[in-house]
Amino acid sequence: MTVKEIRMFRRFVQVLGLALLLVGGAAHAGVELATSVKKVVAVLDENGQVTRRLEAVESVVPEDVLLYTITFTNAGDETVDAGSIVITNPLPAETVYLEGTAAGSGTEITFSVDGGETFGKPETLEVQRDGTTQAAQAADYTTIRWIFEPALDPGQSGDVTFNVRLK
Amino acid sequence: MIFALLFAASTASWALGTDAGTLITNTATLSFEIDGAAQPIVESASAITRVDERLDVATVSRDGGLVLISSPSRQGVLSFDVTNTGNGDEVFRLVVDTDVDEGGFDPELVQLYIESNGIPGLQSGNGGDLVYVGGTDDPLIGSDETIVVYVELNVPDSLPGADEGSVRLSAVAGTFVQALGVTHPDDTGFPVPGATFPGLGDRSVDVVVGLSHEPRASTVSAVGTLQVDGPIVSMHKTALAVSDGTGGSRVISGAEITYELAVQVVGTGSVGQLVLTDQLPPELAYVPGTLMLDGAELDDDFLPAGQDDAGFDHATDTVSVAIGSMAAGSGLRRVTFRAAVR
Missing domain, CATH: 2.60.40.2110 (Immunoglobulin-like)
Structure with missing residues (x-):
C-alpha cells in the first residue's frame, strides 16, 4: 500500500468505528418518537347527521382541522421510569389549538401560553390582553405538554393526540 | 405583480389565511429517565403538511342600496368591491350581466373601470381610473386585497318612475379560465367548492375551490341596482x-x-x-x-x-x-x- 492508501484505510476504519459506536449507543436505552397528521373531515351522513372522519393528508387549506398523533415506543431493553416521560409539542405557528382536544391515556396534560417557559392547567392560565390580565383562551396556547404517568416497559408504546385548525 | 402593487389599496377586514405554499411543520420532543437517570432528549421526525391555495372571492356592492339616476344624464355608475378572500394571489376575470332581474329595465353596459388613481369615485379619461377590458386587463389581486370596480351604464328612455335596473358583476378566478375555459359563473362546469386543480396554485401547490363558490351562497357575484329618480x-x-x-x-x-x-x-x-x-x-x-x-x-x-x-x-x-x-x-x-x- 502506498502512503496515500494507508491514510485512506485509516480514515475508513475511523468512520466505521464511529458508525458502530452510534448504532451501539442507540440500541440499549431508547424511546422512539413519531408524529403523524390526518385531516378531520366533517361529512353529512344519509340521516343528516354530521360525522367526522379522518383522511390521510398531504396538503391542507385554511380552516381545515388537523389531528396530530404523537406515538412513543420503548425501543430499548430497559423499563422507562414511571412519570418520567414528558412529551412537549410546540403548536405550529400557522395553527390554532382546538379547545378540549388534547388527549392521551395515562397522561396529565398542561399547556403553555409563553412559548413553553411555564405550563399549567387551562383554568390557571392567564394572558395580558388590552392592558389587563385575562383568562387564556385555547387560541393563546403555544405549547402542549403530556406527562405519562405509568412506567413504559420495553416494546410498549402509547400515543397522545390534539387537534388544530389551520389559520 | 404590477397589478398587485397597484391595487393593494384597500384595507380589508377578512381573516388572513395562511399563505398558499407554506409548509406546516409539527415536531414533538420527549424526555425520559431510566433508573432515575435523565436520558438524551428525543425529537420526532417532523410531520410536514403543505398549504394549498384556497380560491375564494367576495364581490360586494359598494353602493349601499339603490343608485338613483335622473334625466338628462341617462347614465349611472355602480361600484363594487372585489376582495380576494383566498390565501394565494389570483388573477380575476370581471364579467357583467345586465339582464338580471325580471321586470325592470336592462341597463346597457358602457365600460368597466378599475379604481387606480386614488381618487374615490369614477373618473374617466386622462388621469382617470383604468379602463378594464376582459382578458386583457384582468387584475392580479393579492390574498386579502380588494379592488374597486366601476360599472358605467346607459339607461334606456321611456322608463316609468321608480323603475329599477340591475346588473351583476362576477369575479371569475383566472385558474378557471386557464384550466377549464369557463369565464362566467353560469357556464356549464363552473367549479364548486372542493374542486381541485393540481399544481396551478402559488408556488405550484394545488388549488382548492373554497366555499365562496357554493352555488346557492356564492359571493363570486354581486348585484347593484339603478333606480329612476326624477x-x-x-x-x-x-x-x-x-x-x-x-x-x-x-x-x-x-x-x-x-x-x-x-x-x-x-x-x-x-x-x-x-x-x-x-x-x-x-x-x-x-x-x-x-x-x-x-x-x-x-x-x-x-x-x-x-x-x-x-x-x-x-x-x-x-x-x-x-x-x-x-x-x-x-x-x-x-x-x-x-x-x-x-
Whole structure:
C-alpha cells in the first residue's frame, strides 16, 4: 500500500468505528418518537347527521382541522421510569389549538401560553390582553405538554393526540 | 405583480389565511429517565403538511342600496368591491350581466373601470381610473386585497318612475379560465367548492375551490341596482300618414306628410317650461294652419306675445310648441302638423 492508501484505510476504519459506536449507543436505552397528521373531515351522513372522519393528508387549506398523533415506543431493553416521560409539542405557528382536544391515556396534560417557559392547567392560565390580565383562551396556547404517568416497559408504546385548525 | 402593487389599496377586514405554499411543520420532543437517570432528549421526525391555495372571492356592492339616476344624464355608475378572500394571489376575470332581474329595465353596459388613481369615485379619461377590458386587463389581486370596480351604464328612455335596473358583476378566478375555459359563473362546469386543480396554485401547490363558490351562497357575484329618480323626458317623432294628392301615399313632390311629436315624462317629479321643437329639413315645407296639440288647433303666429307660445317660425323653419310643466307619469302629449314635400 502506498502512503496515500494507508491514510485512506485509516480514515475508513475511523468512520466505521464511529458508525458502530452510534448504532451501539442507540440500541440499549431508547424511546422512539413519531408524529403523524390526518385531516378531520366533517361529512353529512344519509340521516343528516354530521360525522367526522379522518383522511390521510398531504396538503391542507385554511380552516381545515388537523389531528396530530404523537406515538412513543420503548425501543430499548430497559423499563422507562414511571412519570418520567414528558412529551412537549410546540403548536405550529400557522395553527390554532382546538379547545378540549388534547388527549392521551395515562397522561396529565398542561399547556403553555409563553412559548413553553411555564405550563399549567387551562383554568390557571392567564394572558395580558388590552392592558389587563385575562383568562387564556385555547387560541393563546403555544405549547402542549403530556406527562405519562405509568412506567413504559420495553416494546410498549402509547400515543397522545390534539387537534388544530389551520389559520 | 404590477397589478398587485397597484391595487393593494384597500384595507380589508377578512381573516388572513395562511399563505398558499407554506409548509406546516409539527415536531414533538420527549424526555425520559431510566433508573432515575435523565436520558438524551428525543425529537420526532417532523410531520410536514403543505398549504394549498384556497380560491375564494367576495364581490360586494359598494353602493349601499339603490343608485338613483335622473334625466338628462341617462347614465349611472355602480361600484363594487372585489376582495380576494383566498390565501394565494389570483388573477380575476370581471364579467357583467345586465339582464338580471325580471321586470325592470336592462341597463346597457358602457365600460368597466378599475379604481387606480386614488381618487374615490369614477373618473374617466386622462388621469382617470383604468379602463378594464376582459382578458386583457384582468387584475392580479393579492390574498386579502380588494379592488374597486366601476360599472358605467346607459339607461334606456321611456322608463316609468321608480323603475329599477340591475346588473351583476362576477369575479371569475383566472385558474378557471386557464384550466377549464369557463369565464362566467353560469357556464356549464363552473367549479364548486372542493374542486381541485393540481399544481396551478402559488408556488405550484394545488388549488382548492373554497366555499365562496357554493352555488346557492356564492359571493363570486354581486348585484347593484339603478333606480329612476326624477323626471326623464322622452320624445318620439312619427310620420302618421302620407297623402300624395291622388289618393295614394307615395312620397312625391306635393305630397303631405302628417307628423306626430309625442312627448312623455317618466320617472318621478315633473319638468317645467317644456318646449317641443322640430326643425324641418329643406325638402319639407310647413303646411300653414295644421299645428295641433292633443287634437286642439293652434295657430301659427306666436301671437299675442307672451300668451301664445306655439307656432311656426319661418326664419328657422321650426315648429315650436310650449307645453309648460309636465308631471312624470301624466301620459303622452301629442303635437301634430303637416309638411309638404317640395
